[in-house]
Amino acid sequence: MNGHLQADELLMIVSIACYIIGALALLVYFFSREVWLRNLGAPLAIVGCVAQFAQLVVRYELTGVWPLLNLYGSLSLFAAMSVGIFIVFAIRYKAWYAGGFVLALAAISLAYGVTWNEGTMPPVPSLQSYWAKIHVPIVVSSYAAFLVAFVFSIIFLVKYYAEKRIARETNVASHAALADDDLGEQRISVRGETPAIEAAAAAGSPLAQWLASLPTLSQLDVIVYRAIAIGLPLISLGIITGAAWAKEAWGAYWQWDPKETAALATWIVYLAYMHLHTRNAWRGLRTNWVSVLGFGIVVFTYLGVNIWISGLHSYKM
Amino acid sequence: MTAIRTTYEEFIRTFGNVLFAVLLFVVWGIFTMIGVIVDQGKDPSVYYAAYPAAIARAILRLGFDNIYHSPWYIGIIGLILISLTVCTFKRVIPARLPPLRPVKIEKIPLHAQIDLRGEESDVRARVERFFASRGWSVRKREFDGVEWSFADKHNWARRGVLIAHLGFVIIAAGTTLYWAKGFSGDAAVVTGQAVEIPQTHAIIKLDNFRYTIKPILTKSGMVYQPIDYVSHVTVTGKSGIARPMTVRVNHPIDVNGTLYYQASYGFAMQFALRHDGKPVPGLQDVLLKEGEHVDIPGTQKTLVYDRFVPTIDKTTGMPAPDPRVSNPGVILTLDQAGTAGASALVALREPTDLGEGWSVLPQRYILYSGFEYRYDPGIPLVGIGALVLLCGLIISFYFLPARLYARIDARGDGRGCTIGLAATTVKGYDLFETQFQALVEELRSSLEPPGPSTTFRPAEAH
């Protein structure tokens, strides 16, 4: 038993180490654009993620207890899914530059999760359901997709406000870049150019050169949209499977339990995001703020409700 | 008449605006969050204890202690449904299903121009073949003598929004059906006894209730983990035939369409009250569940059975954390004229003096099982609505309907023609930019040789 647990712990140590070193490498890559750092960080992200999934499988094999029923297991999956979803985005959109933030957040969630590790416990009766195996991974994956969206939204906002600031300082007319200027339907287009940054970069400002090396605002916005387009159907499915499970366990598919209600609030925020995203004048600055707010509510739903508010999801029965 | 029309138009304008819908979402989200943060359905005293008096008063006055059933909450959902309907008919359908019409190519941000040699009709046929072979559906129309080709991708997916919206409406209909026709309740049944469910007249007799608790040593100490709760019942439904059934958590039973769930359990206690050391008729066998009470005749006293203590620690005489029954007792409170009195831990079969010549003896405990039952005719609708909503979301997010506009003009110098291409999607232009670029490149190379020049100028559209 002890030997087995060591295998499990070893994998956990491998993944945390990969995430920490990978995060450092990719964070420095984000600022320095030294390609070797990306070549170091990207494989570490992949190895860390694979090690984590392996750890979850090994733990299940060894204990026979579905590993996602406590905060430790669920945060492990959250970290693994965040990195997993990010890797897909990084490959598809050449977006490794954002990896440092995702890996750092994954490492933090994992480290926090470890503090909740109480060892192996058989699940309480209400959690002894096949729905546990369906519902939890879906919800956790939706949160992971929202984390990825959050990271790209932050990068979007950094570039956006930098453009605004540089434009102000250098008097470059940069209205073309600013998605909050409602200049009518036709103008809003393949936007996202940042003329003030480009001009300052051409004039030799290192900060502007770095900013210019980031993707355009519209490319960042598309990545955020795509991540939320993964998260929103997943959280919808998560709420639906949760309701189906609740119907079986507690008699009513909807009980206004704080956890499910907070998940509903999260759903509403991202629904608002999607609706705003259909509006030309709102797409960009404002929708990315909604994505940041949405992730704040995700954190509250995921951790805050467990910690501060009790309810059916405190799994008493 | 005009006033009515203006009001109507104003209503349509407001409710047909997506930003108004988003505003409603914000309010909906805030109300939902209030219900998460403020405890729901508690006694007013709980709010006064938890919040400053002014806030507690506001919570109670505004109905925030039961927000999900308050007029606010129901009202906001109602407004969302109205807005959704108006929006769907006044905005979504016209915006998402636009007729084929010519456009000013260079005004559309995603546009490109390809100049090449060749006959106009031949080029047109090749352009149309190119799109058709890539899964675009091509249609032709003539406007003012100019022939336009339109190519659509995922045109069917333009209805994704309608499907998502329909899903929400179906869910709302399902929940309304429960309000109109459903019911729910709970029943606690003591082992060996039966209850009749008022709404269905089904009779549930509890033959036996069993629970399993396992002590597990964790890093932070001993944890007593519940493993199983099982009620063996005999149920008499509409048929009048009694049938044995088993109810467990996650395994409800269905009796004539009403579902019964294992919800809780507890320890009923049989008390014997004595006065001046003698048994009192009618008070020899008082069966109370936790929280229940008995009034003591001829006094202003009320005996409350607060809770069962499975194990009294022999060394400290206090309740032990072990929830398994080994040395049981009860916590009793003696209220005096409605005011809560002192509580005492009393061991099983140990008489306790209540004053004024009265004493009480906890004789034996009997397990009871708590069931919740629910009849919800809306469940199938809610389920269907949820699936429809999910399909709508997936269609909306994963199939991007795009339309290409192609206009082919013979060049003035008679040396070939110019293809003007533009693209629109239902979600702006950014999402389609890369694909459009790739498509234009592919088209250009498929039309070559020779293809002297291609211009792709999205940025110029500003």
Ligand code: HEM
């Ligand atoms: C609460 C339930 C609702 C759900 C689940 C829902 C879902 C959706 C989805 C998935 C989209 C597509 C977004 C995209 O293509 O990126 C959409 C678009 C849209 N929704 Fe909703 N919606 C809801 C409520 C409303 C309400 C109340 C309105 C009324 C104003 C509304 C109006 C619209 C409009 C106008 C669009 C965009 C159509 C377009 O411009 O092409 N929706 N909705």
